[in-house]
Amino acid sequence: SIGRLAKNNKVEDLAQIKTGADAVLIEFDNLLFWSVKHLDKIKLNHELVDLVEIIEEVYQLLETQFAEKNIRFVPDFADDCVAYADRNTLQLVLRNVLHNAVKYSPSDTNITVEISETSTTTTINVIDKGCGFGCDHEDKGLGLGLELCEEFVGLNNGKLVIVSSKEGSSVSIQLPIIS
Secondary structure: OHHHHHHHOOHHHHHHHHHHHHHHHHHHHHHHHHHHHOHHHOOOOEEEEEHHHHHHHHHHHHHHHHHHOOOEEEEEOOOOOEEEEEHHHHHHHHHHHHHHHHHHOOOOOEEEEEEEEOOOEEEEEEEEOOOOOOOOOOOOOOOOHHHHHHHHHHHOOOEEEEEEEOOEEEEEEEEEOOO
């Protein structure tokens, strides 16, 4: 419904779009809350995943948000980066991390996604110029997004590391390359 209203480009539809978006956000927060309580029942399909493909898919979903704030997406990785993980949970984690980076970054800045590999680990590092996690943000959700991300990364035998300051944040997702 939101997508249909947005395609109409009518000013009178903006209130309905905002109401619909607010309802979706509430539902998403409820889903996150439910997910945290049921993590032990989630079935994962660990496989060797193409990180470049996943990052490109997530960027395409968020491209409008990047454009609205004139934030540049700066990929800094080779064409053949992989990790051994569950594709769906990894997509959710990257979507949440990149969404937060856009949401809390000032306009006209960069968000850089770096990928580095060792013989056993791949690290995805999302770097933004936002005011950091210590800032008082007006439009917070329930705060479950990063908690769920940390849980999902853990279920993928990985680690989520956040470094934050007033100059920006770096969210690193460390995943194994082999099972």
